[in-house]
Amino acid sequence: MSNDSGSVRRVPQKAEEGAARLAPRRGRPAGDHKAKRAELLKAATAVIAREGYAGASLRKVAQHAGHTTGAVTYYFANKEAMFTAVVESVFDEFDAFLETSRDPADVKTILNQWLNRTSADSDFWPVIFQLLAHARHEPAFAAIIERRYAKLREVLTTILERGQDEGVIRGDIPADLIADQLSAISDGWMMMLPVEPERFAPKRLQALLQATIALISPPSDVSDDRLGR
Known part of the structure; x- marks a missing residue:
């Protein structure tokens, strides 16, 4: 600031410090x-x-x-970092869900609850489609999805192995292959659910779940023997 003689009058230091404290900071x-x-x-x-x-x-x-x-x-x-954060959050939810659903005798409930969760969110599968489509052209992004899916199948395999030990999951197929099949089945259902909602009406959805459980259960005579029936 100038006085009448043209010289510069300095703002007192305390005033400068006060202004600095009031100024917005990033x-x-x-x-x-x-x-x-x-x-x-x-x-x-x-x-x-x-x-x-x-x-x-x-x-x-x-x-x-x-x-x-x-x-x-x-x-x-940037946008890529945002996409990465979104896919990580989706798989974090997968992991948290399986962490609280580790009873191998109730795989049907696991699948049912997950279908209910994803079908209740109209944004969920459109986002998954976009993430998978983007991964086709971005190797680094594809590597993230591959890593997280591998972890998901590993946890599911552990649940199924416990079920095989307890006699409630068929033991003639390795647990990791069953986990891969269940992952593919659930992905296919949830991919088509927004497109064909009538195909997944409550009654038919329960029939699909029951059929899936029948596919991974031991033959009835073997199951009965192991359970002492």
Whole structure:
């Protein structure tokens, strides 16, 4: 600031320090970091489901969540990082679900609960389609999906092996092959559920689940012998 004589009058140091404290600073957004990230992941899922990979952007995610683009880039450096975070969160949910459903005698319930969970979310499978389509052209992204699917099958294999030991899962086929088949069956169902909802009406869905359990159960005479019937 200049006085009448043209000389510069310096702002007192304390005033400068006060102004600095009041000035907005970039950095970690205020609030619950984990909750904010989860909120943005949900918004990213909705945008990807609606727009696809090509149409999704950090700006659109920010608009959907009601935040600035800068808030989104704090959590996801770019669109690829956002896609990676979405797929990791999907498989985290898979893992958490299996962690609480480790009873090998009730594989039907595991499949049933998972189908109910995914069919209740209209964005879930459109997003999975987009993730898988993107992985076809991005080896690094495909490697993430391959790694997470391998872990999922490993946990399911452990559950099935325990079931084989207890005599409730057929033992003439290796557990890892049964796990792979169950994964393929459930993926196929859930892929077609949004396209053919009438095919998965409650009564028919229960019949499909029962047929799947029959395929992985021991023959009735063997099962009865092992269970002492």
